[in-house]
Amino acid sequence: MKYLRQILLIFLFSFLGELLHALIPWPVPASIYGMALLFAALWFGILRIEQVKASGSFLVSILSVLFVAPLVNLLDCWALIREHLLSIGLMVFVSTVLCFAVSGLVTQRLVRKEDGHE
Amino acid sequence: MNELLSPSGYFFVALTLCAYALGTLIQRRWRYALLNPIVLAAAGIMAVLTLLDIPNETYQAGCGILSYLLTPATICLAISFYEQFQTLKKQLPAVLLGVAAGTVSCLGFLWVVGKLLGLDRALLVSLLPKSITTAIGLSLSQELGGIAAVTTACIVVTGALGNILGPWLCRLLKLRSPIAQGVAFGTASHVIGTSRAVELSEMAGAVSSFSLTIAGLLTVVLLSFLAQYI
Numbered sequence: 001m002k003y004l005r006q007i008l009l010i011f012l013f014s015f016l017g018e019l020l021h022a023l024i025p026w027p028v029p030a031s032i033y034g035m036a037l038l039f040a041a042l043w044f045g046i047l048r049i050e051q052v053k054a055s056g057s058f059l060v061s062i063l064s065v066l067f068v069a070p071l072v073n074l075l076d077c078w079a080l081i082r083e084h085l086l087s088i089g090l091m092v093f094v095s096t097v098l099c100f101a102v103s104g105l106v107t108q109r110l111v112r113k114e115d116g117h118e
Numbered sequence: 119m120n121e122l123l124s125p126s127g128y129f130f131v132a133l134t135l136c137a138y139a140l141g142t143l144i145q146r147r148w149r150y151a152l153l154n155p156i157v158l159a160a161a162g163i164m165a166v167l168t169l170l171d172i173p174n175e176t177y178q179a180g181c182g183i184l185s186y187l188l189t190p191a192t193i194c195l196a197i198s199f200y201e202q203f204q205t206l207k208k209q210l211p212a213v214l215l216g217v218a219a220g221t222v223s224c225l226g227f228l229w230v231v232g233k234l235l236g237l238d239r240a241l242l243v244s245l246l247p248k249s250i251t252t253a254i255g256l257s258l259s260q261e262l263g264g265i266a267a268v269t270t271a272c273i274v275v276t277g278a279l280g281n282i283l284g285p286w287l288c289r290l291l292k293l294r295s296p297i298a299q300g301v302a303f304g305t306a307s308h309v310i311g312t313s314r315a316v317e318l319s320e321m322a323g324a325v326s327s328f329s330l331t332i333a334g335l336l337t338v339v340l341l342s343f344l345a346q347y348i
Contacts, residue, residue, distance in 0.1 A: 014190045027257035027338055032331055034193035042200040049197065056194035060323075063191050064156055064281075064313040065138045069181040070252065071160035071274045075167065075174045077267030087235045091245060092272050094231075095224045096279045096306050097287065099249055103220025103329070104293045104302030110212035111295050 006055035009047070013038045130180030137162045154282045156310070192251075192309055195327035198316075202324035209297050213325060216298070217332045220305040224249050225340060229348070240265055243348060246341060248272040250334040251308040258338055262345050273308070280307020281314040288318075300325025305333045 017034025024033075041047040074081075081088060140162065141155030167177055178185075199206075206213065225246060232242040244264035247255035252273050259269035284303050293299050296319045303315035304326035312330055316323030341348075 010190045010194060013193050017189065017193065027254055027261055028335070029189075029251065029254055029257070031189045031192035031251075032254065032334065034189065035196040035199075035327070035331060038193055038196040039200055042196070043203075049201065052194070052197055056197040059187065059191040059194045060198070060316060062187070063195075063309070063316070065135065065159075066184050066188050066191060067156050067274065067277065067310050067313070068134050068138055068159045068163065069178060069184050070270065071156060071278065072163050072167070072174060072177060073267070073274070074160070074271050075164055077265075077271050080265070080268060081271060084237070084241065087237065088241075088245065088268075088272065091228055091231055091235075092248060092276055093279065095227050096249065096276050097283065098227055099220045099224035100280060100284065100287050100302045100306035101291055102223045103216045103305040104288070104291060104298045106219040107212050107216030107301040108293055108295050108298035110215060111209055111297050 003055050006052050009052055010038075010055060010059065013041075126180065127183070130177050131183055133163060133166065134159065134181055134184060152282060154278060156281060157278050195309075195312065195323070198320055199324040199327050202321050205321065206297070206325065206328070213297065213301055213329065214332065216301040217305045217329050218336060220302070221249070221333050221336050221340070224306070225337065239263070239348060241268065243345075244268040245272055246348075247337055248276045249306055249308065250337045251330055254334040254338060258341060262341065262348070274310065277307045277310025280311030284311055284314055285318065296321040297325050301329045304329025304331075308334070 013034045014030065016037055017030035017032070020033040020037075021028065021030040038047075038052070042049060042052075137159035138155055141153070141158035144158055145153045145155055163177070166172075167174060228245055228248070229242070232245065237245075240263060243262040244259050244266075245268070246262075246264075247258045247269060250258075250273070252270060255273045256266060256269055260266060280303060284299075284307065287293070288299050288302070293302060299318060300315055300322040303311040303322065308330045309327075312323060312326040315326035
C-alpha cells in the first residue's frame with residue numbers, strides 16, 4: 001500500500017499541475033507547476049516527506065531513461081537541420097558551454113564571498 | 119515485422135530499456151564521457167528503426183508510458199530540493215544571480231551570432247529557448263513563430279551536451295561548490311543535465327532542479343518582452 005499511496009499522491013500533483021497549465025495562459029508546463037505545488041505542500045507541512053520520498057526517489061532515478069525517446073525524434077527533423085548543420089551545431093555547442101561556465105562561475109564566486117563574511 | 123511489433127505496448131519500452139542498460143554498461147567499461155547512455159541508447163534505437171524500417175511515429179507511440187512518466191518524475195525533483203532548502207536558503211542570491219547571468223549571456227550570444235550568420239528569424243527563434251526544458255521551450259518557440267521540431271532537437275541536444283560535458287567542465291573550471299555545479303547544470307542544460315547533476319551529489323541535483331525552473335521562467339519573460347526586436 002505504501003508505494004501505491006505515494007504514487008497516487010505524485011500523480012495527484014501531476015494532475016493539479018496539468019490543471020493549472022490548462023487554466024493559466026502562460027507557456028509554463030504542468031511539471032513546473034507541479035514541482036512548485038509539491039514543494040509548497042512540503043514546506044507548509046500539508047505533506048510529510050516520508051509520504052512521497054520512496055516512490056519519488058525511484059522516479060527521479062529513472063529520469064535519464066525517459067529522455068531517450070525525445071532524442072530519437074531527431075530522425076524527424078534531420079533534413080531541416082542538416083541544411084544549417086554547421087551554424088546550428090556551433091551555436092548550440094558554444095552557447096551551452098558559455099551558459100554553463102558563466103552561471104557556474106558567477107555562483108561559485110558569490111557563494112565563496114558569503115562564506116568569507118561569516 | 120512492422121505489423122507484428124507496432125501494436126505491442128511492451129516491445130519499444132523493452133527496446134529502450136535494453137538500449138539504455140547497454141549504454142550504461144559501455145560507459146562503465148570505458149569511462150569515457152562521450153559515451154553517454156542517453157546518446158548511445160538513442161543512436162542504437164535510431165539504427166534499429168532505420169534497419170527494420172519502422173517509422174519514428176510507431177516507436178514514439180510504443181514508448182507512450184515513458185513520456186507519460188516524464189511529468190511525475192520531474193515533479194519529484196521538488197522532494198530533494200525541499201530536503202536541501204535549509205542549506206540553500208542562505209545562498210539564494212548567489213543562485214539567482216548565477217542563473218540570471220548564465221541565461222542572459224546564452225540568449226545574448228545566440229542572438230548576436232545568429233544575426234552575424236544571417237539566420238532567418240524562424241530559425242533563430244527556434245534556437246533561442248534551447249537551454250530550457252522542452253515543455254516551456256516548445257510552447258515559447260511556437261508563440262514566437264519558431265519551428266517546433268528544430269526547437270525540440272536543439273533542446274534535447276543541449277541537454278545531452280550538458281549531461282556529457284558537465285562533469286568535465288566542472289573540473290576544467292574548478293567548480294567545486296555543489297551549489298555552483300547545480301546552477302551550471304540546471305541553467306545550461308535543464309532536466310537532462312539535472313539527471314546527471316543528481317548523480318554527482320544530492321545538493322547539486324536539488325540546486326539544478328531549482329535553477330532549471332528559474333532559467334525557464336526568466337527565458338519566457340525575457341523573450342516575450344524582447345520578441346519584437348528579434
